[in-house]
Amino acid sequence: MVSREPNRYQKQLIEALEGIYLVDAGPGTGKTYTISLRYSHILENRDVEPDDILLITFTENAAQNMKERIINTCSCDRSALRDAPISTFHGLCNQILRTHGFEAPEVLGIDERISSNIQVIENEILEMQEFGNFMTIFMDRYPNYRDYYASLYHEGEMLNLIRSLASRGIFPTRDGWFQDCEKELDGDYEWFIDIFRKANAPIPGSRSMKQSVLRKGMNDYKNRCFLPGAPNFDDICEDTQVSEHLSINAFNEDREEFKNFVHDVYFHYIEYMLGRNYINFSFMLMFAYVLLFENHALRERIRYRYIMIDEFQDTNEIQFKLSLLLCRGNLCVVGDWKQSIFSFQHASVKNITEFEPRILKYIDELNLDHRRIDYSVDNIRQIHLMENYRSAPEIIDFSERALVAKATKDEDLDIDAVQAKITHLEAAGNSGPSEICSYAFDDQKEGILWKINELVNNPDYIVHENGKSRLVKYCDIAVLVRKRKFGMELLILAEKHDIPVAYEGGIELFSTPASLLLLAWFRILKNISSSRGWAVVLENAGYSLEMTGSIIDGKDYPQDMLEFHSRLSSMDTAGSIARTVFDKYGLDSTITDRIIDVLESVSGTSKMNIGQIISFMEQNIDNGTTYDVDSTRRGDVFRIQTIHSAKGLEYPVVILPDMDVRHQAGNSSIDFRDPLGLRQKKIYSSDPYPFIYDNWRYYLLSKVVDADYDEERRLRYVAITRAQNYLFLTTECKNQSQLFINLGTEPVVTEPEIFPVPVQESDINRLKVDGDVQPAPVKLSCHSLMNIAPSAGEGGKGMEYGTAVHSFAQRYASDKTVRPRTPDENNVKKLLDSLDGELISEIECILPIDHEGRRILFTGIIDLVHIHGDRVDIIDYKTDRSMSNHDEYVKQLSLYYHVLSGIYKDKRVQAYIYYTAEDKPVHIEHLLTIDEIKDLINSLPLLNNDARSRIPDMH
Numbered sequence: 001m002v003s004r005e006p007n008r009y010q011k012q013l014i015e016a017l018e019g020i021y022l023v024d025a026g027p028g029t030g031k032t033y034t035i036s037l038r039y040s041h042i043l044e045n046r047d048v049e050p051d052d053i054l055l056i057t058f059t060e061n062a063a064q065n066m067k068e069r070i071i072n073t074c075s076c077d078r079s080a081l082r083d084a085p086i087s088t089f090h091g092l093c094n095q096i097l098r099t100h101g102f103e104a105p106e107v108l109g110i111d112e113r114i115s116s117n118i119q120v121i122e123n124e125i126l127e128m129q130e131f132g133n134f135m136t137i138f139m140d141r142y143p144n145y146r147d148y149y150a151s152l153y154h155e156g157e158m159l160n161l162i163r164s165l166a167s168r169g170i171f172p173t174r175d176g177w178f179q180d181c182e183k184e185l186d187g188d189y190e191w192f193i194d195i196f197r198k199a200n201a202p203i204p205g206s207r208s209m210k211q212s213v214l215r216k217g218m219n220d221y222k223n224r225c226f227l228p229g230a231p232n233f234d235d236i237c238e239d240t241q242v243s244e245h246l247s248i249n250a251f252n253e254d255r256e257e258f259k260n261f262v263h264d265v266y267f268h269y270i271e272y273m274l275g276r277n278y279i280n281f282s283f284m285l286m287f288a289y290v291l292l293f294e295n296h297a298l299r300e301r302i303r304y305r306y307i308m309i310d311e312f313q314d315t316n317e318i319q320f321k322l323s324l325l326l327c328r329g330n331l332c333v334v335g336d337w338k339q340s341i342f343s344f345q346h347a348s349v350k351n352i353t354e355f356e357p358r359i360l361k362y363i364d365e366l367n368l369d370h371r372r373i374d375y376s377v378d379n380i381r382q383i384h385l386m387e388n389y390r391s392a393p394e395i396i397d398f399s400e401r402a403l404v405a406k407a408t409k410d411e412d413l414d415i416d417a418v419q420a421k422i423t424h425l426e427a428a429g430n431s432g433p434s435e436i437c438s439y440a441f442d443d444q445k446e447g448i449l450w451k452i453n454e455l456v457n458n459p460d461y462i463v464h465e466n467g468k469s470r471l472v473k474y475c476d477i478a479v480l481v482r483k484r485k486f487g488m489e490l491l492i493l494a495e496k497h498d499i500p501v502a503y504e505g506g507i508e509l510f511s512t513p514a515s516l517l518l519l520a521w522f523r524i525l526k527n528i529s530s531s532r533g534w535a536v537v538l539e540n541a542g543y544s545l546e547m548t549g550s551i552i553d554g555k556d557y558p559q560d561m562l563e564f565h566s567r568l569s570s571m572d573t574a575g576s577i578a579r580t581v582f583d584k585y586g587l588d589s590t591i592t593d594r595i596i597d598v599l600e601s602v603s604g605t606s607k608m609n610i611g612q613i614i615s616f617m618e619q620n621i622d623n624g625t626t627y628d629v630d631s632t633r634r635g636d637v638f639r640i641q642t643i644h645s646a647k648g649l650e651y652p653v654v655i656l657p658d659m660d661v662r663h664q665a666g667n668s669s670i671d672f673r674d675p676l677g678l679r680q681k682k683i684y685s686s687d688p689y690p691f692i693y694d695n696w697r698y699y700l701l702s703k704v705v706d707a708d709y710d711e712e713r714r715l716r717y718v719a720i721t722r723a724q725n726y727l728f729l730t731t732e733c734k735n736q737s738q739l740f741i742n743l744g745t746e747p748v749v750t751e752p753e754i755f756p757v758p759v760q761e762s763d764i765n766r767l768k769v770d771g772d773v774q775p776a777p778v779k780l781s782c783h784s785l786m787n788i789a790p791s792a793g794e795g796g797k798g799m800e801y802g803t804a805v806h807s808f809a810q811r812y813a814s815d816k817t818v819r820p821r822t823p824d825e826n827n828v829k830k831l832l833d834s835l836d837g838e839l840i841s842e843i844e845c846i847l848p849i850d851h852e853g854r855r856i857l858f859t860g861i862i863d864l865v866h867i868h869g870d871r872v873d874i875i876d877y878k879t880d881r882s883m884s885n886h887d888e889y890v891k892q893l894s895l896y897y898h899v900l901s902g903i904y905k906d907k908r909v910q911a912y913i914y915y916t917a918e919d920k921p922v923h924i925e926h927l928l929t930i931d932e933i934k935d936l937i938n939s940l941p942l943l944n945n946d947a948r949s950r951i952p953d954m955h
């Protein structure tokens with residue numbers, strides 16, 4: 001067992017307390033572990049209180065965990081630690097503003113105050129609604145900007161731009177910009193021209209010079225709709241290059257008016273929010289910053305003796321500057337540039353990769369008119385942690401190779417330069433078994449589930465825990481996805497297959513069936529004749545389409561539902577309506593709790609009426625907004641997580657599906673990024689005719705700024721480095737990303753075996769339909785009657801082997817030229833050669849059984865049917881090395897037997913299991929009768945837990 005003593009370098013970090021420290025170290029090197037020990041060490045060895053040490057983490061959860069870890073390990077007074085400033089930047093700024101921020105808006109020339117009961121708008125949709133209201137007023141007041149309004153795809157673009165500017169420390173004042181920061185909006189000409197010349201250099205060919213990368217990328221210029229006056233393609237594109245003169249002209253585009261527009265929207269939106277006693281996360285940081293910047297006495301009072309920041313690679317510029325203002329000279333930041341994956345939240349990887357130049361630049365800015373930073377940063381020390389305690393050596397090596405895998409065929413990636421920046425890690429703690437394997441499936445999600453079932457309880461896969469070895473459990477496995485949609489689809493499929501699963505990392509709460517039902521009731525509450533509302537409610541209660549149509553047309557709603565409606569009408573809060581609806585339907589889960597929670601919080605914050613609640617729910621659905629739901633299921637379940645939410649975690653087994661690395665163009669008409677500054681992608685003009693034209697200048701400039709796949713690679717790196725022992729990469733057979741191909745692991749092409757597929761009722765209980773309604777049939781795979789561990793079925797040869805044998809048998813039955821490759825396939829060939837009747841292979845069959853008032857449809861695939869004279873043989877291949885599962889297979893063959901007996905009434909049907917390893921067809925003498933099958937059905941948990949028993953009574 002690995003000792004938990006810090007290593008030499010970790011010790012050095014723990015003990016080196018005074019000064020500025022940068023730790024840019026790889027995954028699993030113990031950064032978080034060491035930081036918590038360093039915190040305790042400061043308390044134990046310096047004359048300070050917990051209040052003197054600021055520890056910043058990335059999420060509230062991480063802060064909580066860190067605090068608990070410190071409380072459990074530190075020998076100092078635990079009660080003092082409970083309120084210690086271990087928090088996120090937002091938590092810290094919120095606290096500063098509520099205590100000292102009353103007059104902060106004055107710094108920007110705003111007359112409003114920050115009250116101690118100011119409401120933080122955390123909800124994206126709610127803020128978007130507020131922003132929409134604000135823009136309506138603004139547009140009315142500023143008609144002069146109407147061309148800009150017309151060019152926006154969506155008002156939300158402006159809100160996103162405001163957040164992005166705020167994260168960079170670009171704030172508007174009444175008369176201009178705070179600290180002349182608007183020069184950032186102009187872009188960086190030197191930087192631009194440097195990359196322009198690189199991208200525009202012709203490429204040496206064998207005989208003559210070939211087109212530059214930039215020139216190649218410009219071909220689409222001809223097809224765009226630019227305003228008249230834009231240069232012709234031939235003017236802009238020369239033989240092998242793009243005109244430098246026109247490119248400089250494009251960079252120097254006059255944007256004064258556009259900047260004024262952005263300034264006015266930004267400034268008045270801040271005023272509007274404060275006027276309603278609201279603040280958002282971006283403005284919280286902004287006001288805390290300007291307050292500490294201007295109020296020297298306060299800054300002096302608040303500053304911390306020691307500051308530590310975890311996950312520094314995902315901080316943004318204003319957070320970096322805030323840390324400097326809050327610091328007395330002892331700052332320690334830890335992170336890993338290779339794990340920077342939050343640029344969409346405006347994080348800046350350069351905070352860590354260019355730590356030193358940035359700190360010097362920021363200090364110059366902060367000290368321009370007053371000496372705010374009085375400590376020295378001349379001696380920034382770096383501590384290198386190079387031992388990875390998490391992953392097996394193969395996984396560490398593979399992760400480092402993945403960082404230099406090209407994302408596209410033509411990507412101009414300087415592999416040597418990237419490699420030079422990677423510090424190779426040694427595996428320090430994990431000497432357990434290890435495997436990296438990639439798979440190509442026809443259906444990737446089915447394939448992933450198959451692999452999970454193959455892993456669990458399979459002696460081929462071992463996990464070490466607390467010094468002991470054991471088989472893999474579901475809870476050891478994490479599937480880390482790029483997009484939530486993929487994760488949600490996998491979740492639904494896993495649930496359908498009855499594989500224990502939990503989805504973590506946010507779900508589209510308002511698109512869940514429970515929420516859609518609630519939305520329907522809100523619609524009915526707003527308008528008793530709402531056909532959209534009634535359609536959902538009636539359908540959910542089991543009414544057929546025709547019945548629903550006639551009820552809606554005749555406004556002849558069921559009495560019990562009308563009574564329920566009048567009960568809901570008497571309620572005055574969205575939360576109580578939601579609670580009552582969910583109670584009525586017997587819906588009680590973490591999802592319904594969270595829906596109530598969100599509705600209570602947003603309707604409480606902004607006093608919404610029913611119409612606004614409906615539109616809030618609709619916008620959530622349209623935007624696919626996700627909410628964290630406190631873990632759906634605990635226990636032995638495998639986890640599906642987005643890569644972003646898996647940051648900092650580790651799992652014995654990681655499955656990483658292929659991800660699409662094509663850049664989503666995204667509908668946006670404005671852009672703000674280095675080195676281009678603030679730009680309009682689209683321009684509205686009524687001349688020569690009203691249209692939203694492409695901006696030729698932006699088009700050209702955007703071609704200069706290379707498509708950047710670095711963050712995609714880093715995302716993959718984060719996912720891979722969560723794995724301790726086993727890493728499985730998966731892809732679709734037909735649709736492999738270039739990044740996947742370039743990882744260089746030849747995928748095993750395999751077809752997943754069929755699972756038990758109990759088709760379940762929806763988790764929503766229904767209001768009862770008047771009269772008798774035949775319940776829908778339940779579809780079950782024949783495997784659901786069998787009691788076989790998923791991996792045991794192939795008796796040690798593995799499912800892949802079994803799949804290959806089945807696949808060979810199927811092909812050989814129809815094409816005798818196919819060659820066997822294994823002894824089992826050879827035996828199958830012998831068997832098939834010996835059969836002289838008609839052969840039908842892999843035929844799907846369904847056996848209906850009526851049981852206790854309900855129809856159950858058993859489905860399965862018969863490997864081989866052999867029809868010969870008055871006899872029909874059913875043959876099922878098994879690649880097991882023993883016959884230990886024989887009795888279970890008899891159940892499966894019995895179902896097939898009853899199907900074929902019903903079809904071939906005048907023939908004798910016989911069933912055989914063909915054990916391929918032994919070349920042994922075993923005739924099954926005693927097949928189960930239908931009554932015996934019904935006895936087995938009684939023991940199925942799914943059917944006993946019949947949803948019908950949970951139907952609420954409306955009467």
Ligand SMILES: Nc1ncnc2c1ncn2[C@@H]1O[C@H](COP(=O)(O)OP(=O)(O)OP(=O)(O)O)[C@@H](O)[C@H]1O
Nearest residue numbers: 003004005006007027028029030031032033389648
């Ligand atoms: N000196 C050590 N001895 C034994 N185990 C260690 C040591 N240092 C760290 N570990 C263990 O290594 C694992 C990774 O540690 P930690 O999460 O702190 O790394 P990290 O550098 O923050 O990783 P990441 O960058 O991936 O978030 C944890 O299980 C931790 O307990």
